[in-house]
Amino acid sequence: MKTVRIIPRLDIKGPNLVKGIHLEGLRVLGKPADFAKFYYDEGADELLFMDVVASLYERNSLHNIIRETAKSIFIPITVGGGLRTISDIKDVLRVGADKVCLNTAALKNPQLIKDASRMFGSSTIVVAIEAIKEPDGSYLAYTDNGREYTGVDVFEWSQKVVELGAGEIVITSVDREGTGQGYDIELVSKITNLVSVPVIAHGGAGKKEHIVDILKSSNASSAMISSLFHYHFIKDNESRASNLEGNVEFLNQKRSFHTFEPCQIKDVKNNLIENQIECRI
């Protein structure tokens, strides 16, 4: 059969899971381990851990989180954020990551993709592309978590990374990210038709119907989701966020986020099956 994967994305800053809008303004939502376990129990197909400020501060600090997660969570874990060298990649694989996600380093030094895929296998190397739609309709790739302009065309770049050996691509629409207004179908379908490797769509899921939309309207192999699941989790679960760091105002005020219809993984998956899209139930 041809199945799709539902992958929760956990953005991490220091000890906390965070969430922003347009990859900006990071709100603390809780402890990563709590979210990871919850999603695993709920049937997540994989997990992505992204250190969202690693590039900015030039460090990746997820090792402890990964190691702890890998001890009790038996689904694939992908790790990204600030991975710049072969040695960085090796370190993260050693503590339990199955795949690594490269963005900034890959754009600055494309050779890294080639070397890494040769060393660790293509399927281990995922390249993340953060796309922003320009006024003229083109899509350009950004680095450093959506901050730095590169002038690189997203579609040309996606083909290049596959040539260099990347086994998978995550395409994030920075414009849609955190807004709950649906995935950017134009962006995703164009990329999935250009490359032969699996493509994971990310950015914009606001309700379960959006996931059906993107998987029906494009050749994406997977939908990656953050806000939709996180906001549902915190509705019902006590936050154990570390208060020492991060914007905890949101949690303290116990507000909700009204552009979303938060839901659980099983709601998404049942909805997929009802719409004749195969996935693991």
Added chain:
Amino acid sequence: MSKKVVIIDYQLGNLFSVKQACDIVGINAIISSDKNDILNADALILPGVGAFIEAMNNLIKLELDTFIKQKVKNGTPIFGICLGQQLLFTKSEEFGSGNGLDLIPGTIKRFPENFEDRLIKVPHIAWNTIYKSGQNWELTALKEICNNEFMYFIHSYFVKPDNDSVVLTLTNYDGIEFCSSIQHNNIFATQFHPEKSSDKGVSIYKNWAVINNII
């Protein structure tokens, strides 16, 4: 004295999770690339993710290929995972590959990027179902697994055994049917990653160990 399982380390793949799965089910396992450890092992696990050529080169360099073959021919149980399964076979159609361990006659083939006018995404990265081929699963590591159970796959190549009788499970990826695990005497191997296939996957480790009297 408990039986010792060696997870063979030839520098490719995530061994951490394999070890975690063993720990959770109570298998006494160590990770090693030392040929003496291999020699003294009661059972072997051959994991791996990456390129066939690279893997064989590493095994040969570490002189592990001869010892693994020797142990397996003498009846030591072996559990191959993903690339580990492929290495048990004769040869790969991957360009430039030499021979594998040749413990199971057959070849390694790549998924085509075009099949029946459809674009096939390669690597195959997905949860997919495993179903019966001919062998009974009761007396194998899959005894707790239901027909059409989902397992996690991540690979561009798959095995094509010369002899259908070794096939334990089949899987269909977008119309292409391939062998997703094998069972032949003391050899058990899966294309999918049981340590990444949630609780059901981890149960395979347990049952493999039970069946082979390791725990």
Added chain:
Amino acid sequence: MSEKLKLEAYYGLPDEVKFCTKCVMSNQRPTSAIEFKHTKDSKKTTMNFDEHGVCDACRTSEIKDNINWGMREEELIKLLDKHRKNDGSYDCLVPGSGGKDSAYQSHVLKYKYNMNPLTVTWPPILYTEYGLKNWRNWLDSGFDNISFYRNGKVMKLLTKLSIENLLHPFQTFILGQKNLAPKIAAKHGINLIFYGENEAEYGNPIADNMSSLRDKSYHSFDNLEDIYLAGVTVKELIENHDVRLSDLMAFLPPKKEELEKANIEVHYLGYYLKWTPQEVYYYAVENTGFKARPHRTQGTFSKYSGIDDKIDDLHFYTTFIKFGIGRATYDAAQEIRNRHLTREEGVALVSRFDGEFPDRYFNDVMEYIDMKPDDFYALCDKFRSPHLWGKNVNGDWQLRHNVSHTGLND
């Protein structure tokens, strides 16, 4: 042992450069000046550091945690109840140009507290594309607005003069912005004006916090000849620069009598409601169609503050020149106080971004004021205080002291 150089400190800045031990702000930070008294020779009052090396803004922030916000909200509700009109007229005024702050304020006042705000805009000197979009989206989310398009010829002249005389590109914007609201309020019979954050958050003497009403000296004047615009007296402007008094009125504060007759009160919403800039950003995105700019603001790490005016970036470059404090320092200091960043991270961000030259809109600004870039650079050099700047071995300007202790004389 290094010998202590006796270096001149311009603008009356403290001789010794110190950095707050809690945030990353330096003691060279000036507290808000009274802009229309601002001349080349003005001595700045700077932010106070206490005996533990902690700045006033950090201390204020600590107090903020212990404020009874419930009580403050009650005070707000009482105030609003007093002013609310149910006959269809406007009962409060919210100045803004489409940034997240005014979007939040106006929306909260209207939809949470049932007020009837009129919004008023003194437009940015050079609107950015997304700044304009944000402004439109804001108003489209449900607000009446009066915009005052100021005399372009005079605006240009004053902007150029303020850069030349004070290296302060933003002076004219600040003037117009501060002065427009009370005038419009007076004309429309609105007695309540709301600004956002209380300036004491940012290091003004704490005493100003005790009541949130603005010091009336910002809003009234007695004598025209006491007024300086762009560092030049009004008299000189009229005599030497071919402008009339009527051309300048838009930049000048309302007369004392105008204000008192109208019985206007100016309040900071930040006094009544706990102000967390990131939460304000979220609110604006959710409710008024606000969008951050797609790329990082030069000179800092953020994307959603102060993004509507092309001159804003240059403004922070000039603060870097004059006080050694760039935009990243301002942003990081504030985020540290709100506990969104640790000091360690703040230092890393400042090292990476502070003082980054804002080339994106630089040429637009130079064209606007008709100045050659080289002349601008030469001008900058004139404003570098010797106690802050020195030349390194490559002959480039470098700060003598910075927050990561990697300055020329650190």
